[in-house]
Amino acid sequence: ALPIFTTKPDELRQLFEKYAKVKECRLVTYRNGESKGLAYVDFFDDENARLALSKTDGLEFQGSTLSVAFSNPPKRPAKDEFAG
Secondary structure, three states: OOOOOOOOHHHHHHHHHHHOOOEEEEEEEEEOOOOOEEEEEOOOHHHHHHHHHHHOOOOOEOOOOOOOOOOOOOOOHHHHHOOO
């Protein structure tokens, strides 16, 4: 979990880039812009992702203990597949 007041993806990018090469970092927020305490960090390859996970899971960040895990969401269907 991320601290709720973490609102800048660059803060997370800087943390993870200490350990691995980051492609993209996205915070998950409510519609009003408040953090849900969750983020997705994309790495350039599996090796970088494994390294980052091993170095950051359980790490203290801004007063909270990070819980880091792999995520492999299903692919979104192409726009054509929505047409009925």
